[in-house]
Amino acid sequence: MASTRLNLPGNLKMITSRGALAVHLRIIEDFETRILSGLWHTGFRIPTEHEIAAEYNCSRPTVAKALMLLEQKGMIMRRKRAGSFVRRPPAQSVILQALDPATEISARNQKRRYEVLSRVVRRTTSGDRAKLRMRSGRVLSIVTRDWADDVIYCLEERLFNLDTIPDAEHIDFDKTPPSEWLVLRVPWRTGDNSIFAEEASESHAEALQVRPGAALLCIERQVYVSTGYLSYSITRYPASQQRLRAHYDTSAIHPTT
Amino acid sequence: MASTRLNLPGNLKMITSRGALAVHLRIIEDFETRILSGLWHTGFRIPTEHEIAAEYNCSRPTVAKALMLLEQKGMIMRRKRAGSFVRRPPAQSVILQALDPATEISARNQKRRYEVLSRVVRRTTSGDRAKLRMRSGRVLSIVTRDWADDVIYCLEERLFNLDTIPDAEHIDFDKTPPSEWLVLRVPWRTGDNSIFAEEASESHAEALQVRPGAALLCIERQVYVSTGYLSYSITRYPASQQRLRAHYDTSAIHPTT
């Protein structure tokens, strides 16, 4: 039934499809402009779906789609019956990209070389247990050093939890650095990072060939998946070698997601 | 016409609404699990919308919604006629949250105090022009220092481009720190950050009351909107004071957005 034909305007869609933007995208763009420009200030209650549908001469589901995507983007907040409101911009936050030496070094058009300084499998120490949130078991501890051309680039100390990622034990990390191996092995993962500065200890200074007390940029990482912590690492860069570049867009990040 | 009633099963929706998750959310969760677990590897072609609809006993638009959101999340890629495919995980990247002293200090349950060390309006120097990407004009240069309880927390040197954000000139930054004023004044914005370590110069050491040569964590920022660069700042933290915490989720960030 409804064998159809209630033939709607019929050319409406033509208009939209004729190279022009899809209606819901037009709505999104328009609203973004208004919000970003401040015309619709934080807390402003935007028109109801019905009103918008009338304004754009489209159906409510189309409007709903646009608003849903804007909410996803973090620009508005929607509450049943209450309406949709312009959100307060999220806390200042930034996205750091490409924290791994391979990408960084090749971005600088330099040749990367890396070497394994030590590689040990052992029972966990109490320090390991804290870093990997584990009770007992064994870990692989591995120290590597990266060079960019003929300059020492960074020093990485890494622990693998052999309970959660046992195959690390038998991998020859002479070819593939531990960080890259992990990315390939567990592509979808999550982690906590900590970035800080410190003064080089005697041993770190020696490995990095800098003066003891020299400033280092350090990144500490814990990688885990739902089944547990996989890896802990701390990477030290001489201050002269590394800058972390970051970018942000207020609209790109929001706490809800 | 289609005056309706072709009354559908009718209790189907009851089932879904009875506390259970919405169908499209269930699909998303299921698919995420399969992708994250590696069951559906990178490049895997996921079932067609029709097949999924059949599997979940729902309509195609519902499936389409789920797939659209998964695409938005960056987990799959969709191509007309070709199908939907599991995406390669994005490059390693992390989200840094809350880089501002106010949040950081109060998160540590400390009392924040801050002071303006200098405030000058002047014509641009060549250094200013590089930092703010401007040709000429005037800038407001302001140096502030933050304390957490009775410890010096950071030192911030900031430039405002008075061409793009002229009202900064007449603001009394004694009450509101420049960074917070800027957030309120221009809530939706974008920026580039650079994070690095350095050894304290004589003057910075004095302002931060550390030994010259001590390790500092530095964050350099440029903030801009579509109309131009608004502000440049560089913030220096004694190594003992600040760690940047970051978190990532492979699924949270992707280059397309």
Next chain:
DNA sequence: ATTACAATAATGCACATACAATATTTTCTG
């Protein structure tokens, strides 16, 4: 065999519609 064209299958967009959930507003009642 290779190219060109037609058929086909998949996603993309939009519509009209229905009902559920819920916060707000209004009305009613004590």
Next chain:
DNA sequence: CAGAAAATATTGTATGTGCATTATTGTAAT
């Protein structure tokens, strides 16, 4: 007048439908 109950408006979810777009596949013709 205050508080409770009912009405109402608004978003949330899902359905079924139709057509547009486009990549792939298959077929036919050169």
